[in-house]
Amino acid sequence: MTTATAWGEDHFVAGNLALDFANTVYRRWPEPGADLFTGPDTFAAWLARAGLLPESPRGSATEAALAEARTLRALLWTVFDAHREGRTIPADAFAGLLDTARRSVTDLTVHADGSARPRGPRGALAVVALNGVALALDPPPQGVRACDRCGWFFIDSSRGRRRRWCSMKTCGNQAKAARYRSSRP
Structure with a gap:
């Protein structure tokens, strides 16, 4: 039995919706960790916590929407790994982001002020994909970085632009504790 x-707040440390969505695995390095989307209900709960959908009743997301979410996450990994490494973004991954947004646009309302409001889980995937496209086309000056310990993505908005971990509370404390233990006989 899996737990939901x-x-x-520890799951929303990236500074960007698409990056937080990409970080929905326990860790990315050194090998992929457990998928935090344990089922459609957990996926729907993430959408609600991210403010994309109101608290929705059980069953609002389907297995098909969950499969689309996992595919979108893999596309985001490809795009942001390329960005982080200074490589050209693979055309097929970028096209996949655009295709996800296009397929789901019927579940999305775009208001005159430019805000987009999803009407369901597929519309929420369109918003995430569009956020990924926007970040890829107009990256912040400090760029997209990845945690030294777990591989989660983040935008380094720290004062000195030297952030190394997704969160000081999790990976930062683990790294410092490991360094302390290794310095003791």
Whole structure:
């Protein structure tokens, strides 16, 4: 039996919706960790916690929407890994982001002020994909970085632009504790 992920502030540390979505695995390095989308309900709960959909009743997301979410996450990994490494973004991954947004546009309302409001899980995937496209086309000056320990993506908005971890509370403390233990006989 799998347990549902309780989405909290520790899951939203990237500084961008698409990056937070890409970070929905326990870790990316050194090998992929557990998928935090344990089922459609957990996926729907993430969408609600991210503010994309109101708290929705059980069953609002389907297995098909969950499969699309996992595919979108893999596309985001490809795009942002290329960005982080200074490589050209693979055309097929970028096209996949655009295709996800195009397929789901019927579940999305775009208002005159430019805000987009999803009407369901597929519309929420369109918003995430569009956020990924926007970040890829107009990256922040400090770029997209990845945590030294777990591989989660983030935008380094720290004062000195030297952030190394997704969160000081998790990976930062683990790294410092490991360094302390290794310095003791």
